[in-house]
Amino acid sequence: MHREAFLNFQPKSMLNLVLFGPPGAGKGTQSQKLIEKYGLIHLSTGDLLRSEIAQGTELGLEAKKLMDQGILVPDAVVIGMISHKLDANRDAAGFIFDGFPRTVAQAEALDQLLHSKGENISGMIALEVGDEELEHRLLLRGKNSGRADDANPEVIRKRIKEYNDKTTPVADFYRSQNKFTSVNGIGSIEEIFDSISAVTEAL
Ligand code: AMP
Helix, strand or coil: CCHHHHHHCCCCCCEEEEEECCCCCCHHHHHHHHHHHHCCEEEEHHHHHHHHHHCCCHHHHHHHHHHCCCCCCCHHHHHHHHHHHHHHCCCCCEEEEECCCCCHHHHHHHHHHHHCCCCCCCEEEEEECCHHHHHHHHHHHHHHHCCHHHHCHHHHHHHHHHHHHHHHHHHHHHHCCCCEEEEECCCCHHHHHHHHHHHHHCC
């Protein structure tokens, strides 16, 4: 490469968003809109696991036993899936991480994976929704989604408990890096998306 070309070379940096919030907060819906607006790749570990289940893989069968009870699958399983997807999409404008990281160990692993590629997380955006509203939304979703884990109130409560016990510390992980912003997750899809877009554009 000529010296001049080298000096003009600007490494492009990715827009990497963690969309955070409890089950039923609206992460999937808002991810779809973010993909359309910013051309990002959507990485939902829940969707990736459900695809493994649909294909009847060994990983899927093992994961299903835990997912049907509302329990998190082991960190190594989801970290491996994310690592694979990052490698497969090297030219992406960026990623939306949806439902990942769900533990501090996953957040640390994600930082390492991105740093090894010269990238990092741009910011975490948390959707704030109260527990009662979540239960209500998930039971409603269960009527259409066909997801076993949305249909059973006990499993829904277990998922919310897993979130409160294991996932909420992930917010502090990003807060300590000054990358945390929360938005109100109650309102119309458009209102919430406007809030998320405003945060994204300020990153
Ligand atoms: P979701 O579609 O994000 O609500 O995830 C559905 C289920 O998949 C969860 O209740 C967990 O059992 C499992 N799961 C999804 N993502 C993760 C993750 N990052 N870590 C551990 N388990 C996960």
